Amino acid sequence: MSDSTASARRSPADAIEADYVIVGAGSAGCVLANRLSASGKYSVLLLEAGPQDRNIWIHVPLGYGKLFKEKSVNWMYETEPEPGLNDRKVFQPRGKVLGGSSSINGLLYVRGQHEDYDRWRQLGNAGWGYDDVLPYFKKAENQTRGPDDYHGVGGPLPVSDSRCPDPLSEAFIAAAAQTGLPVNNDFNGATQEGAGWFQTTTKGGRRASTARAYLRPALKNGHGNLRVETDAPAQRLVFEGKRAVGVQFKQHGQVKTAFARKEVLVSSGAYNSPQLLQLSGVGPADLLRQHGIDVLLDAPGVGADLQDHMQVRMVMECPQKITLNDFVNNPVRRMMMGLQYAAFRKGPLTYAAGTTGAFFKTDPRMASPDIQIHFLPFSTDKMGEKLHPFSGYSASVCQLRPESRGSLKIKSADPSMPPEIRINYLATETDRTANVEGLKILRNILNAPAMKPFITREVEPGPGTVTDEDWLAYCRKRGSTVYHPTSTCRMGSDARAVVDQRLRVRGLEGLRVIDASIMPDLMSGNTNAPVIMIAEKASDMILEDAR
Structure with a gap:
């Protein structure tokens, strides 16, 4: 000193x-x-x-x-x-x-x-197993659904359900179920696997x-x-x-x-x-x-x-004017959205960075899911930039346990x-394979019957992306961070x-x-x-x- x-x-x-x-x-x-x-x-x-x-x-x-x-x-x-x-x-x-x-x-x-x-x-790391940390998750939490084996009430941190259910997000859960994923009402409960609404x-x-x-x-x-x-x-x-x-x-x-x-x-x-x-x-x-x-x-x-965590987004165009793009790009609807939020604290201004989502395995031999999907009823080239001028929505693949280290x-x-x-994104074969397989499964969900009324076309990566090499090239071109x-x-x-x-x-x-x-x-x-x-x-x- x-x-x-x-x-x-x-x-x-x-x-x-x-x-x-x-x-x-x-x-x-x-x-x-x-x-x-x-x-x-x-x-x-x-x-x-x-x-x-x-x-x-x-x-x-x-x-x-x-x-x-x-x-x-x-x-x-x-x-x-x-x-x-x-x-x-x-x-x-x-x-x-x-x-x-x-x-x-x-x-x-x-x-x-x-x-x-x-x-x-x-x-x-003794003392850091799931049974050790669960009491601290519960201690922090004030769960609006009430207490149970996995959740607490009375803690400082409010945890809430969506205040703006929308037809696109509902359809995503139904589509995931049609491809064989269970519907999961609580990603933080007994098991994570399945499709459902995120809490915020x-x-x-x-x-x-x-x-x-x-x-x-x-x-x-x-x-x-x-x-x-x-x-x-x-x-x-x-x-x-x-x-x-x-x-x-x-x-x-x-x-x-x-x-x-x-x-x-x-x-x-x-x-x-x-x-x-x-x-x-x-x-x-x-x-x-x-x-x-x-x-x-x-x-x-x-x-x-x-x-x-890296994410790779797929973007879809919607035939119905029900996406956030349509609210934001229309001055009257944008004003109504603002008034709805000011008066009731509801509506699209309450959207988080994922309304619904899913957790699944790219290989059934895995012990637990290795991919998370964030579904969003809007679309953009990059987060924080202007929304697309068309009616659009997006869903991103995030590999949960990357091997790459930086x-x-x-x-x-x-x-x-x-x-x-x-960060060295995609540095290992496991990471490359997981992202490619995850995107292929996501495309199947987005093309399931429940989503059909909401698809005009796949904007990105587009129907020309077919082979594993195509998908990997798309990951390299569009992959970005999920900020974790x-x-x-x-x-x-x-x-x-x-x-x-x-x-x-x-x-x-x-x-x-x-x-x-x-x-x-x-x-x-x-x-x-x-x-x-x-x-x-x-x-x-x-x-x-x-x-």
């Missing part, structure tokens, strides 16, 4: 102190802030790089389309050229605002498969980000022991020897230091958490030296093992420089694991990482609900250790 940092520690005028300093007010950070401050016993400081969540489109479910390219609340990252996707760079939106990515995501509440968590436990993290037609569900109630609890600083990006962690004692952050052009009496908790997400560790001297030694950073801990796993590396010792992101990066600070007990099963950074003290980066591998579904569960479980572990 340098003399200047030591003197800053002695001079409280420009430093802040709390028992726990949390870096990142996202899906995990807001949960931690709520749970650690709840008793009034501990002081908590929450640092967020972005602003408060005042942008109106954050709170309207369909508003995620307006936030894809909104720099004020979005890190706007992109990958390096991806070899498996014709050397295209893939846009990677991440939340930079109170609530983090839970403020800009597609709102789907999907936990993944029971087998995902049992696999984590089998990898040596919404309440009364409004988005329930973790800022809204967890942080606001915590700030109102009256203890006065929770402090939130926005527009405060972390620069690096402060260490005394091998113990993390604080965080250096920048606010309004001024560098400040926050000191933690107990622990520093890094919850900056799968990209920013490993970036912060590397900037602080914790990471692959060669990479750190290359950028002139003193090596505190040679940890080759920091930034390694990056995984993400990396995240800093490009500079400057904290404001975006990191180098390489994970595993860059992986939990485990092997040499490359970054955190242990209590999410403490191995080889250091006073430091934990708590977010999607700790997942040993990608789970089979959308990542927001699992991240909230991880933070709920971590909160209990932190409070246990404090006692």
